[in-house]
Amino acid sequence: MFIGLLGKANVGKSTFFSAATETTVAIGNYPFTTIEPNVGVTHVKTKCACKHFGITHQNPSCLDGVRLVPVKIIDVAGLVPGAHEGKGLGNKFLDDARQADVLIHVVDVAGTTDIQGQPVPPGTHNPLEDVEFVENEFNQWFKQILMREWQKLLKEILQKTATLVEGITRRFSGLGVKEFEVSDILKETGLGMKKPTEWSEDDITLFVTKLRKKTKPVLIAANKADLCKDLSIIDKIKENHVVTCSAESEFLLRKAAKVGLIKYISGDSSFVISNESTINPQQKQALDLVKTVLTKIHTTGVQEAINHAVFDVLKFITVYPVEDETKLSNKDGVVLPDARLLPVGSTAKDLAGTIHADLAKGFLHAIDAKTKQRISGDHTLKDGDVIKIISAMSRG
Ligand SMILES: Nc1nc2c(ncn2[C@@H]2O[C@H](COP(=O)(O)OP(=O)(O)OP(=O)(O)O)[C@@H](O)[C@H]2O)c(=O)[nH]1
Ligand SMILES: [Mg+2]
Missing domain, CATH: 3.10.20.30 (Beta-grasp domain)
Incomplete structure (x- = not known):
């Protein structure tokens, strides 16, 4: 089980990663802060089986009947349009994220970064454009994998050394794609009935898009919601799975909880200051700001996104x-x-x-x-x- 973080450059992937794993990695307000991937462990939260039996047990992974189950997460380089043609860091992110079972697509919904990931005043960039181009790059990557060996694949089928299903699955084996998944998409699209020599460009695009959606499903983390003037933009994202997020708020809360300044459990909609007298004015100001954010978006969304990705998207x-x-x-x-x-x-x-x-x-x-x-x-x-x-x- 592997969660991959995906997204345009400078949208908050590493901030999300740092918050989720409670580790320190490079974060910066400019594109391509991350080049080499960061790999860490986060947790999903679920009801512990001890509840069913009505027992209590001493296990650091069980907090009052809430079980923390470890999940690997990978933070990779950001994307810019044309990555599949080598723009920015090209497809490096995809090569690093190939083991991911599900992707959390981090989007800057506050529009504080342009299409290249350069900082701009909040609200000046349309995040819906980012959702579209990132998905397109992801699909293009799948397409390139298939197209690279398309002629070879046609030859194998002609010489009967491989079936269409075997040939396609082999091209995607590095991504963990299974034969039954290829088979299902061939059936669903009707392309299984068409000779591969007669597949049009559109047929290939349709096939890879469906295969990508099935084998690498995506959840959108609508990030930087704290800076977003009009949250209704999030409702315009035409994806099945969208979670409103403020990775920076989660990062701050977990850090404050770790040093004992506050009592906060990830996923909570509030926190309690442990001792008002030990808090300096800057810390107080930062925590007050987070409190306002929680009033606006209920929870920081980081834990919710992780849980949703594992239990609802991947089931x-x-x-x-x-x-x-x-x-x-x-x-x-x-x-x-x-x-x-x-x-x-x-x-x-x-x-x-x-x-x-x-x-x-x-x-x-x-x-x-x-x-x-x-x-x-x-x-x-x-x-x-x-x-x-x-x-x-x-x-x-
Ligand atoms: N206000 C606000 N700022 C955020 C949030 N998440 C990240 N940021 C800021 O956005 C900037 C980019 O954050 P990173 O985590 O480095 O972004 P990234 O997507 O990993 O960037 P690359 O590695 O360059 O692709 C930093 O200045 C963060 O502090 C958030 O939820 N709210
Ligand atoms: Mg980064």
């Missing part, structure tokens, strides 16, 4: 593997030690495979700790399941 579920289904623990007695994110539709055997290949290889059956029932390898798991795997082979 992942959380499953808890245990070694003792009555004590709900591992063999050292740690209760609900592990939480795993799996795609919806994953089976008990899939879960075994995420723990160790040998566990899946020797899979006998599993036990659902909630019902205490025995389940088979092809049993589909549900969100919040607590599962013990019984395997003929131990972990390695």
Whole structure:
């Protein structure tokens, strides 16, 4: 599970990354601050399975029944129009983000940066243009991958050394694209019925656009909302998944919480100052400003965007593997030690495979700790399941 940050140069990707991972990376009000990618760990928040059993347990990943599940996140170089032809840093960002399962497209909705990412007065640039060009660059990148070897692919099909599905999937294997996904798009577009030698330019564009949307779905983080004079611009973004954000506010709140100035849990709509007397006037002013932002946009949106990307866009579920289904623990007695994110539709055997290949290889059956029932390898798991795997082979 990998989240990638995508967007025009200078929109706040690294600020979002810093806030989400609580790490310090280069942030600057000019394009191409980031060149080499930053990789870190953030968390999704979900209801811990301890709630179902009505138990309390000592686990730093469980805060009063709210479970933090780690997710990798990558912050990459920004884009400018024409990146697919080498403008700016070209497609470097895409090469770095290829492992991402889902992308958070950070957009400067306050319009404080022009199309090249140069600072401009707030409201002077139309963010809708950015949404369009970034998506277009992303699609163009997919198209180039296919076009690079199109003639070779046609030859393979003619010589029957590969089918259309195999040939296309191979070109996109570095991006984790699966045969069934290629197959689905061929069916959906009707292009599976058309000879590839007869595909027009438009057919190819349609195919790659659909494949990109399916295999690298995007959520829009409408960032710099704190500077946005008219938030109704966000409603004009024609995407299914949009979250209003102020990465800078989240960055500040997490920093203040870390040093004990405030009590704040990421995703909250308010914070409490721990001790008014220890706060200096600058800190007070900054926190007052954030308070105003929270009144305007409710939460900073960073945690919401991460959760939404994983649970709503990708539709992942959380499953808890245990070694003792009555004590709900591992063999050292740690209760609900592990939480795993799996795609919806994953089976008990899939879960075994995420723990160790040998566990899946020797899979006998599993036990659902909630019902205490025995389940088979092809049993589909549900969100919040607590599962013990019984395997003929131990972990390695
Ligand atoms: N007001 C406000 N400023 C923000 C927000 N997020 C980022 N910024 C500012 O925007 C500028 C760019 O931030 P970065 O995080 O470096 O942007 P980036 O997208 O990583 O930029 P590149 O790496 O150059 O592509 C900095 O001055 C940030 O302080 C936000 O939510 N609100
Ligand atoms: Mg950056």
